Amino acid sequence: MTPLPARSELPPLVPREVFLGNPTRAQARISPDGTRLTYLAPSSTNVLNVWLRTIGKSDDKMITNDTKRGIRAYFWAEDGKHVLYLQDVGGNENFHVYSVDLASNQVKDLTPFEGVRAQNLLVDRNHPNEVLVGLNQRDKSVFDMHRIDLTTGESKLDTQNPGDVQGWGTDAAFVIRAAEAQGSDGSTIIRVRDSATAPWRDLITLSAEENGSFVDFTADGKSVYVETSLGSDVTRLVRLDATSGKELELLASDPRCDVGGIMVNDVTHKVEAVGFNYLRNEWKVLDPALTADFDALKKAHSGDFAIVSRDHPDRTWIVSYTVDNGPVATYAFDRKSKKATFLFVNQPALEKAQLGSREPVVIPARDGEKLVSYLTCPVGVPRKNLPMVLYVHGGPWARDVYGYDPTAQWLANRGYAALQVNFRASTGFGKRFLHLGDKQWGGTMQDDLTDAVKWAVDQGIADPKRVAIMGGSYGGYATLAGLTFTPDVYKCGVDIVGPSNLKTLLGSIPPYWATIRKTFDVRMGEMDKDSVLNYKCSPLFHVDDIKAPLLIGQGQNDPRVNVRESDQIAAAMRAKNLPVEYVVYSDEGHGFARPENRMDFYGRAENFLSKHLGGRSEAFVEVKGAAAQMK
Template sequence: MRSFVYISWFSSFLLLILLGSGSLFLWISSDSVPRHPALQVDTLPDLISVREFYANTDAIWGHIPSHDGALLAWWGVKWGHDTVFIGRAGRIDGDGPEVIAVLDGPADTIFWSAFENKLHVVSDGRLWLVDPNSPDRDQWLDVTPRGFQNWEVLKQAPTAEGRNVIMSNDRDPSLVDLYSVRPDGGGKELLVRNDGKTQTWIAGRDGAPRIRVDKAENDDRIYMMRGATDGSWREFARTSPFETLIIGDAPDDGQPIEALDNRGGDLLAFVRIDEQTGAKSVAFSDTKADVAQVLHFSSNPAPGDVAIVRDGYPRYVGLTGRGKTFLHLLHADEGPVDFNIQGTSPDGRFVTLSVSRDEAPFQYFLFDLEASTSTHIANSSFSRHRDELAKTKPVSFVARDGRSIPAFLTLPHGVQPKGLPTVVLVHGGPAERDIWQYDYQKQFLANRGYAVLSVNFRGSIGYGRAFQEAGYGQYGKAMQDDIIDAANWLVSEGIADRSAMAVMGGSYGGYAAALAMTRDPGVFKAAIAEFGVMDVKYQMQNNPFAWGLILDGMNRYFGDPEKTENLQEMTDRSPVSHVDKVTGAILLTAGKEDRIVGFEQSEEFERALKAAGKDVQAAYFEKEGHGYRRWQTDVKRARILEDFLARTLGGRTGNFDLAEIAAKYLN
C-alpha cells in the first residue's frame, strides 16, 4: 500500500512538471491529418493543443482593484490549481504586477473590502477576510454570515461600523429575505421578510431595501419604492408579462430611477423614471436593437456611464464624462472591440478590464478614470497564437416564413470558405442570445477546421419584444425551423458541405440539437447535445422549486404543465419520443450535479438511442452542474468533442493530449 501511494504521488508530481511552462514542458501528441477535402491544404494554421485552450499553466485572469486602486488581486495557476495572487497596482512591468501574496487555499470567488485593502474569499461555502500582509491560510479570518444555511452578500458595508446586507432563501427556497450582519459576520438582523410575492430587492446607499419587484396574480410585475422617511412602500411602475423593466440601482432621495424599459415600445431603451410621478424620459435608445446594458462604474448610486448595443458588432456610447473617458482609453472607435469589466473600486475611479480588439487574445488593463490614464497589466498567454485565430462576422439569413434571423459566422483560418465541414451552434435559454465576442469555443472549433454559425433564432432576446414573442410556444416548431433554415442557408451560400454538418448546443441548445436529429433526420450528420432537455414534459413538471416566481416566463415558451393539452405537445416535441428517426451520430454530455436539467434526461435518451441501435456516445462529468466550470472537465470534454467531430465530419484532432492524464489525476 505504501509503495502504491508513493508511486501515485510521484506520478502526480511528474505530471505537474510535464505540464509546467517553458523549457521543462514536454509535449506529447499525434495530430491527425484532416479527412475532409476542403481542409487538405498547406495553409492550415498549426493545431493549437487542448492544453493551451483549456489547461494553460501560464493563464492569468480576473484582475480586480482594491478600494483605493493600490492593490490588484487576480487568478493564475500554481501546481495545477487555480490560485489567487495579490500584487501592487503601482508596480507593473513586463511580467505583470509585483506579487506580494499568493493565497494558500481554494477560492471560489474573491472581492475586495469596500473600505480597507483586505480581500474577501468565498471557499467551500465560507466567507473569509484575508490581509495581504498575512496571507497564510491559518491567518484568514472567518466572517461568514452567522445563522444562515444559504446566503449571498447583496451590499457590502461601506465602513467598519456599517453592516453587510445579506440575501437568504433559508425560510423558503423560492423566496429571498433580506438581513444585515456586521462586517465580522455576526449580529444577524432581519431587514425585511418576503411576503411571498417579491422577486427582486435593490438596496440603497445605506444598505436598506429601497426598491422591490413583486409578482401580481395576473403575472404583472409591480415596482415599489420605499419611502425614505416613513418606510412605506408605494408603486411607481408596472409591467405586463410581455414588457420588460430592469432597474440598475436604487437612487439617492430626489434622484431619478435609471432603468432599461420597453413599455410602450418594441425595443429596450435607457430611461430615467421620476420616483414620485412614474413619468419616464428616454436618455438613450437605438433604432435596430435593444440597449443591452448600461455600465455603472461606481457601486454607489450614480448615473449610468456607458450604454452598450449589441446588434452585430457591439456599439458603445458614453453617457457621462467618466463614461466618455473610459471609451477614450478603450479606443472604442478603432474597429470592433470586446471587453469585460473585471472589477471597479467603490467610487468608480479605478476599473480593471480584459480587452480583445478584432478577436485578438485578451489584454488586461487598469484604467484610472479620474486621471484619464491606462496601465497595461498583462497579455493573455494565448497571445502567441494571435495570427492563427479565426474571425467572426455578423450575418443574417431569411427564414422560410420571411423573417430575418441574425447570426454570427466564424470561418477557419487558412482555408477557402467553400464546402467546409460546419457546426451550427444553438444558444441556451431560450431567452438568451449569442453576441460578437472573443469566444474560446468558436476558436477551438475553427482551429480544428470547422466553419461555425451561431444562430439567434426567433425567441432570442436583444432584438425587441416582437422578435422574442415570435418564439413563444414555438419550441420544436418555428424556433426549430430557424435552425434548419440556418443549415440550408450555409449550403446555399456555398460555405458548408451538406454531407459534413453538425448541430451543437447546451441546455435549450442541447434540446434543439437533439431534436434536429429526430425531427429533421439527414440535415445534420452529427449532433452534440450538452446538459439538454430531452423530455420537455418531464422538465416542465420538474423545474427547480426556487423558480416559483419566474416560471411564467418558461410557460410562455413551453406551455403550462398544469394544462392537459400542453402535456401532449410537450411529449410530441421531445427528442426522447422519436429516437427511431435518428440517422446520424449523437454525442451527449451532462454534469451529474445539474440541479436545473438533471443528467437523468440525457441518460434516458442515451438508453433509448442504444436500444434503437443508433450511433450514440455519452460523457457524464462528476462535480459539474448546469454548464462546466472545471478545467479538468474542459480538457476531457474538448478531447471527446474533437475526436467525435473528426470521426463524423472529417476535421482535425490532436488525438492524445498529456493534459488528459493531468485532468484524471489532478481531480
C-alpha cells in the same frame, strides 16, 4: 466524404487546452483605494484562485486556496480589507459567500448553511463593513435579504420576502427600497418603499409580454432608473418618479436592440454611459465628463471594451477588451493622463496563434425574420464547402455576442466553420423577437437553426453532407431536436447538459426558481395545460427518427437539467440500437467547471467530430483527475 483541405493549408494545431483550459490570468479588479490589484489565476495544481498584487510591484501572491472547482466569481469588499467570493459544491449551485481577510489570510464562510443558496449580493462604499445577501434559508423557494457584518460575520435579517420577489435594490443610504416581483400572470412588478419600515407600493407593472428591470435610485431617492419596453419594442433606459411611476426622462435607447451594460456612478448615482449591442457593443456616453475617457479607451486597444472595476477616487479604471481573433486584454486606465497601461491577456499562447475572424452576419429566416449571427471560418483555406458545426447558445433567453469565443475558435482551428445563431427567443433584440419564441421549443426556434444551415449551404460555405449541431443547456436541447425533427440535416450531434423531455424538465426545476415559474409557463407552456405540446416538442419521444450519432456530456449534480434528462434519451437510443456515447461527470453540475473535466469532454468531442466530419484532432487520452463515467 469530401476530404478536408490539405493539412498544410491550415495553421498549426493549437492545443485544445489553450482554447478550453483555465486562463493564465483573468477578471482583474482594483482595490477601493487604488493601490492593489486582484485577479484569477491557476494554483500550482491548476485550480483557479484569487491572487493579489501591489500596483507597481511584483509581489503577486495567492490569497485563496480552493482545491476543487476553482473560483469563478469574486469582488472586493468596500472596506478594502476583505475579498469576497462565491463557491458551491460539485456544481449544485447552492453558492456560499466566503470572505478573505487580507490582514490575517483567514477565510470565513459568511453563509455556512447547508442546502442554502446565496444570491443578490449588494455592497455600498458608505457602508464598507457590510454586505447584503439574499438567502433561501427560511423558505427554499424565496430569498430573504440578510445584512452581514464583515468583521464579526454576524448576520441579521434585513428584509423578508413576501413570497413573490425575485430581486432587490438599495438606495444611496444602502436601504432596501426596491423589489422586483412576479405576478401570477407572469408580469413583472417593480415595487418601492420610502424607508426600511414603510409599506411597499407597486410603482409600475410590466405584463408578461414586456421586458424591464430596476436599475438604481437617484441620489435623492426621489426618482428611479429602470429599463422598460413600455411604449417601445426594445427596452429603453428611463427615469421615473418614485412616487407616481410617471416617466420623467428618457436617458438612452436604440431602435435595433435592448439596453445592454449600464455604467452608474456609485457616488452621484448618475448614469454615465449605456451600452447597446446589436452586432457589436456600442457605448452612448451620457456624462460629458467621461467623453474624453471613452475616446482614449477606443484608441488604446482594438475590439469592444468594458470598464470592469473602478477605485473609490475614480482615478483608475480596469478595462477589458475583447476581439474576435485574439485573447482578452486587460488594461489599467489612468483618467488624469488618459493613458492605458497593459496588464495582461487571459491566454498569452493565443497571441501567436492564427485565429479566424468571427464575422457578424444577419441571416434571413424563412418568414423574413432577421437572425443576428456570428460565423467563424478556418484560417488559410477558402470559405467553400467546409464541414460546419452549428454551435447553439443556451438559455434560451440569452444571446451570442461579438468577441473572442473559445469554442468557436477551437472548432475553426480544427478545420470547421462555426456558426452561432441568435434564433427567435434570444434576448437583446426587443420583446417582439423574444416572444416569437413563446411555446416554440422544437418549432420556429428550431426552424431558425435549420434556416441558418441552409443559408450557409446556399452561400457555398458549408458542405451539406458534413454539418454537425452542438450546444449546452438549451443548445443541448436544440441538438437533440435537430437530430430528431430534422434528421437529414445533421451528420452528428454533441449535447451538453441538454433536456430531452420538456415535461420532466419543467417538473424538476430548482425550488428557488419559484418566483420566475410563470415565465416558464408563458414561454414554454404549462406542465399540465400544455402537456400535448410539450410531448410533441420533446426529443425523447421521437428517438425513432434519429439517423445520426450522438455524444452526450452531463453533470451528475446538475440542479437545472437533471441527470435523468440525459439518462433517458441515452437509454432510449440504445434500446433502438442507435449510436450514442454518454459520459457523466460525478463532480459537475450544469456544465463543466473543473479543467480536467472540460479537457476530458472536449477531447472526446473533438475526436467524435473528427470521426464523423473529418476535421483535425489531437489524440485523445483520458485525462488524469477527470471524474468521467461512461454510461
